[in-house]
Amino acid sequence: MxxxxxxxxxxxxxxxxxxxxxxxxxxxxxxxxxxxxxxxxxxxxxxxxxxxxxxxxxxxxxxxxxxxxxxxxxxxxxxxxxxxxxxxxxxxxxxxxxxxxxxxxxxxxxxxxxxxxxxxxxxxxxxxxxxxxxFKKELAVLKGRVDGLEAKVGTLEAQQFSTTTKLKGEVNFILGGVPDYNSDTRVGTPPVTVGRQDRTTFNYDLRLNLDTSFTGKDLLRTRLRSGNFTAFNPFNAGDSLFKLDKASSTNAGASGVGGIDTLSIDRLYYQFPVGKQFTLTAGALVRNTEILAFIPTAYRSQLIDFFAVAGTPGVYNKVTGQGFGAVWKQKVAKGQGFWNASLNFIAQDGEISNEGIFDSDGSLNTTAQFGYKGTNWGAAVAYRNGTFGTRTINANGTANKSLVGSQDSNSFSIAGYWQPVETGIMPSISVGYGFTDISGSGSPAAASSWADDSQSWYVALQWDDAFAKGNSAGIALGQNPSAGTGIDDPLSIELFYKYQVTDNISITPGLFYITNSSNQVNDKDLWGGVIQTQFRF
Known part of the structure; x- marks a missing residue:
């Protein structure tokens, strides 16, 4: 002691x-x-x-x-x-x-x-x-298991192709048809006369994203795509108002008929932050609508393409090619609204050596957008300039043709949306208006291909958590771009209900009704429908 x-x-x-x-x-x-x-x-x-x-x-x-x-x-x-x-x-x-x-x-x-x-x-x-x-014996067993796991992880890391790449996939099965749809004679070898395409078809659209990050904040995206929609299918045809967002064709046959479906690269770009407010993008295959701060719409049916781009395809024409882009987002506290601006440059044919990425013959598209995205609403104004070879998607008649000769286009849009803070009987509301001005002229030999001025608009309502959590329903009404002799302004209506089966599987039935389409037969209004099943992983 x-x-x-x-x-x-x-x-x-x-x-x-x-x-x-x-x-x-x-x-x-x-x-x-x-x-x-x-x-x-x-x-x-x-x-x-x-x-x-x-x-x-x-x-x-x-x-x-x-x-x-x-x-x-x-x-x-x-x-x-x-x-x-x-x-x-x-x-x-x-x-x-x-x-x-x-x-x-x-x-x-x-x-x-x-x-x-x-x-x-x-x-x-x-x-x-x-x-x-x-617990000496139990600890010895646990240590042995940990050592075994470390050895397996080491083997996996040594054998995998990258420690930073993730695979994300999307598969769409589309069953649908358009009665009374008319398609004219198409160029082929030999020429193919298609006529009416009013049969029910069952097609697929496959997209595989390989997303790689080297710093945790950047993104190298490689997207593989395959689809068996032909060029004459109303859900994929370039001049069809029924053109779907999930309808691609990688068919190797003449004019997309009778060939073998292939898997192709349709996105390849690198995206990285600069500072805390800017993001830069550069790529050999990049789309202008994917280098924007946001698309000003709350309507997400993922069916008719016209409604997927806020009813203003003159600006949001989803052109894909070689290009660059920058996005600025105001730095704010998480969950707060922010101002944003976007600017991008895409050359549709920039990979062709005799046209080039900066030559006007390379089908150049310059898109700019300025907007505000709040917690439950957003709005933006946008502008796109197009040179020889560019086009406006989902148009009716000659407005869907590519620019020719010395033509160039100036497209403007204003669009916005509002969403309720809590889901219920009140739907989200999306609206948009677009105008395209075509200047210059084409050669007389190509007069039938001249593009003309056009305008478009849309209004859409969508109910989230409709009847069950995760499901959604909506209706959209709009006027597609149209111009040319004898071509009236078409009116499109879409109804859909998306049923979320699981977190990764959804089924979306959709109905369409279109008036004044250049593809109608005997002056009949057209209608159609699809059942789109989507798998995500």
């Missing part, structure tokens, strides 16, 4: 021992008298001192720092004292419930406190050792 313990316990010992010696008839006197020799008496007294010290610690030990009446959370050593009391239980107070933290401490008192804490740490260490000994 150390000297300081003896000093601490001296008053207590004398208070107990002296009265006991004065009353030899007590139990203590009996115990003393039964001992033989000075050494035995000293051992007995030392054990009594230890018992008294333990009793003193038990009476004065606190379990919470709040038991000290004068200790406050603002005290500079409050946290340290809390740890000593609650984690190690080695701090005792005075009988009056105080700690007296401002009182000077002797070296003896410091030694006593340190010894008490070391005793507690030793107890904890011994307990851990006992547990480790008890």
């Amino acid at each position: 150390n000297q300081f313990h003896r000093l601490l316990l001296a008053p207590a010992i004398f208070g107990v021992v002296l009265p006991a010696l004065a009353a030899p008839d007590t139990a203590f006197a009996n115990e003393i008298s039964s001992l033989n020799g000075r050494e035995a008496i000293n051992d007995y007294m030392e054990q009594q001192e230890i018992d008294e010290l333990k009793a003193w610690r038990s009476r004065n030990q606190v379990t919470s720092v709040n038991q000290f009446s004068e200790v406050r959370p603002t005290d500079w050593a409050y946290q340290a004292l809390t740890n000593l009391v609650e984690k190690y239980g080695c701090v005792a107070g005075y009988p009056n419930g105080t700690y007296k933290g401002g009182q000077a401490m002797t070296r003896y008192e410091a030694a006593a406190l340190l010894n008490a804490c070391l005793d507690r740490v030793t107890e904890v260490t011994d307990e851990l050792q006992r547990l480790m000994d008890e």
Whole structure:
């Protein structure tokens, strides 16, 4: 027993021992008298001192720092004292419930406190050792399993083609048809006369994204695509108002008929941040609508292409080619609205050596957009300039032809949307208006291919969580771009309901009705429908 313990316990010992010696008839006197020799008496007294010290610690030990009446959370050593009391239980107070933290401490008192804490740490260490000994076999088995997993992970990392590439896929099965749809004679070898295409077809569209990141913030995207929609299918034909967003053709046959479906690369670009507000994109296969801060619409049927681009295909013409782009987003707190601006340049035929990426014959498209995206609404104005060879998608009649000769186009759009904060009976509302001005002229030999001015608009409503969480329903009405002799303004209507079977599978039935289409037969209005099943992984 150390000297300081003896000093601490001296008053207590004398208070107990002296009265006991004065009353030899007590139990203590009996115990003393039964001992033989000075050494035995000293051992007995030392054990009594230890018992008294333990009793003193038990009476004065606190379990919470709040038991000290004068200790406050603002005290500079409050946290340290809390740890000593609650984690190690080695701090005792005075009988009056105080700690007296401002009182000077002797070296003896410091030694006593340190010894008490070391005793507690030793107890904890011994307990851990006992547990480790008890579960020694189980820990050995667990270590062996961890070692095995590390070896397998090492093998996997050595064999995989990249540690940073993720595969994301999307497959769409589309069953549908358009009664009374008319398609004229198409160029082929030999020429193919198609006529009416009013049969029900079953097609697919496959997209595989290989997304690679080298820094965690950049993106190298390689997209593989395959589809068996022919050029004469109303859901893929260039001059059809029924053109779908998920309808591609990689058929190797003449004019897309009778060939073998292939898998081709249709996106290849690199995207990276510059600072905290800018993102730059460059690629040999990139689309202008994918280098924008956002498309100002809340309508997401993923069916007719015209409604997927806010009803303004003159600006958002989804041109794909070689190009560059930049997006600026205002830096704000997460969840807050922000201003944004986008600018991109795409050459449809920039890979052709005799036209080039910066030559006007390379079908150049320059798109700019400025807008604001809030928490539940957004709006943007946009502009696109097109040179020889560019076109406006989903148009009716000659407005769908490519620009020829010295023609160039200037397209403008304004679009926006609003969404309710909580889903319910109130739908989201999306609106848009677009205008395309064609200037210049083509050669007389190509007069039938001249493009003319056109305008378009749309209004769409969508209900999220319709009838069940995750499902959606909507209706859209709009006028496609149209121009040319004898061509009236077409009116398109779309209805859809998206049923979310699982997180990765959805089924979307859709119905369409279109008036004044250049593809109609005997002046009949056209209608059609699809059932689109989508798989995502």
